[in-house]
Amino acid sequence: MLLAAPWRRSALSVLAPSSLVQMRFRQQPKASTFYALRIPSCSREYANSKKKRKKKQAADGADTAKSTNTAKSIEIGSQLLSEALNTTVDLAPKQPYKIGDGPTLSAEQEDLVSRAVEGRNIFYTGSAGCGKSTVLREIRDRLMGMDRIVHVLAPTGKVAMANRGTTTWSFAGWTPNTHKFTLSELKEFVPGQVLLDRFRNADTIILDEVSMVEAMHFDRLNEVMKAAYSPFNKRSTLPFGGTQIIVTGDFCQLPPVKPFSHCFECGSDLVPNRRQNTYKCPSTECGASYHDDDKWAFRSKAWDECNFEYVYLEKVHRQKDLEFVKLLQKYRLGLGMSDSELALLANCNKTTDSYAVRLFPTREEVRKVNDAEFRRINAPVQTYKCVDVFLWNEEEHPHLRGKATRNTDNSLKELKDHSFEIELNLKEGMQVLLLHNISISDRLVNGSQGVIIGFEPFENAPPDFEIRDEGLPVFWPEYDVNKRKISEFMMGCKEAEGWPIVRFANGITKTIYPICQSILYGDTRPYTLLGRIQLPLAAAWALTVHKSQGMTLDNAVVNVTRAFTDGQIYVALSRVRTLAGLKVEGDLASLKRFRGNQQVLRWLKEKFGQSIAVDE
């Protein structure tokens, strides 16, 4: 019985023997540093001796389901609900709609996971497709399965949503304006009790897409987490207040967006000098100056303090074709490519079938293509309105009240970066992209492409899914909340013909049902849940490169004309599995123009040496 099912816990995997290429470095202080604060490196021995959580709750799904504290805590407030309750939609479960699990980890990935669960500070990296996100999810699940309080953070909402995590901004209680504070103000700003508890109770932070995290941002986070302790407490001297830090990403991919907006010391708006690649603080008292080379997180003092173990995942899983892997690796590392290699990438005669998604550097280009293609299809529009769910553990997380704020269309403001559409418009014949892993074995994963070939009538395939799919205890205020939310969703799409049937590029045809993709909030269990119920599909004629980040695509046409930043073309090229699935179009001179960031490349070579070598 769906609703009475106890929450699941992911089983611990067998740890494989080590064949990992991993290195330990004690970082040398940087030659140049612009920040005033420098604190000696500290070891991580504290992490293992950390006291067990006091606020841990034994609550499980069955208990919470019986909770009587319902009226205040569940947010359902829409007219739709009362309508939905009166509908006669058949909700009898049919085939369970299984959310896909991750692949079996390779030996090097397993070894990395076991190091992480031992409590070490780790930076792990590798080329696009080596499994960084896959490993992140495994580390998160295993640590949470060990009752650790784990915060998965990311620099942008989109990446955070994909990992069911939160942004570094939201974790720290910041808005972009918060960086106008001086560093001391920022530290004083922390002592709201909620933030103090959050920082002090955090066992582990896993930070994804670190290439997009600006150095000063990383430093600020470090400083405010230390400031959660009195100066007499040893933890005030430990990096991130003694919380375990696991950082991942690929510095050859997307860089920080708008770095050096505010002075680290005094918070003033910095003045960029584009020719010299510098940013100057206009305050005469402060007068700090920053160089663009120092924008990377690995240039921060916090990075030095963390004293990371460095792990390089060598095996690429997204692509199997060695020639293509080498080609991508060369492009990633800015190694000169021969004309024939460039021609191979840019070969416009290659067959790209009708599923190919076009990747553009800018949003404007994407919108134009998708709108035009949608209009061209002569078929009725089927509309599916999302249902956003807020299951609030008010007693434990009163500070999350604000997360319930809604837009006029009833979507939650907090879910503005959710990859699922608020209102999804589909047509038969439309090219679509899957936004969720629904079956790893069938290779129907986030990024799989297909075409809608028809609609399955609703009555033949009622959805059967759980709002809470995390395997973790979620605040569950009412017994039949699942059923009601599904009914509410059904109401929102009752004019549509049915569930879309998609023929995927790999030949598999599958009816797509709604799912709830959720994020868990709160530092104590059972968690507060925010989720969006929707069909995990999006128009797929075109996507921005930024949106494609993290995806695995079967076929793509990469338009390089308006590429504007390092790493963008590499991200785009590395989305596809095979060379046969790739076509490059536009101003091909851009392929030569972006040769990787030299600062990053030097650093990578210094840290990983042979591990990143490409056989000539």
Ligand SMILES: Nc1ncnc2c1ncn2[C@@H]1O[C@H](COP(=O)(O)OP(=O)(O)OP(=O)(O)O)[C@@H](O)[C@H]1O
């Ligand atoms: N051990 C493995 N066995 C089989 N497939 C794997 C394995 N690890 C990862 N993959 C698959 O490889 C693809 C890329 O994995 P993932 O997205 O985790 O890589 P990534 O390093 O995060 O990529 P990117 O840097 O491009 O975001 C996914 O389809 C994933 O399922």
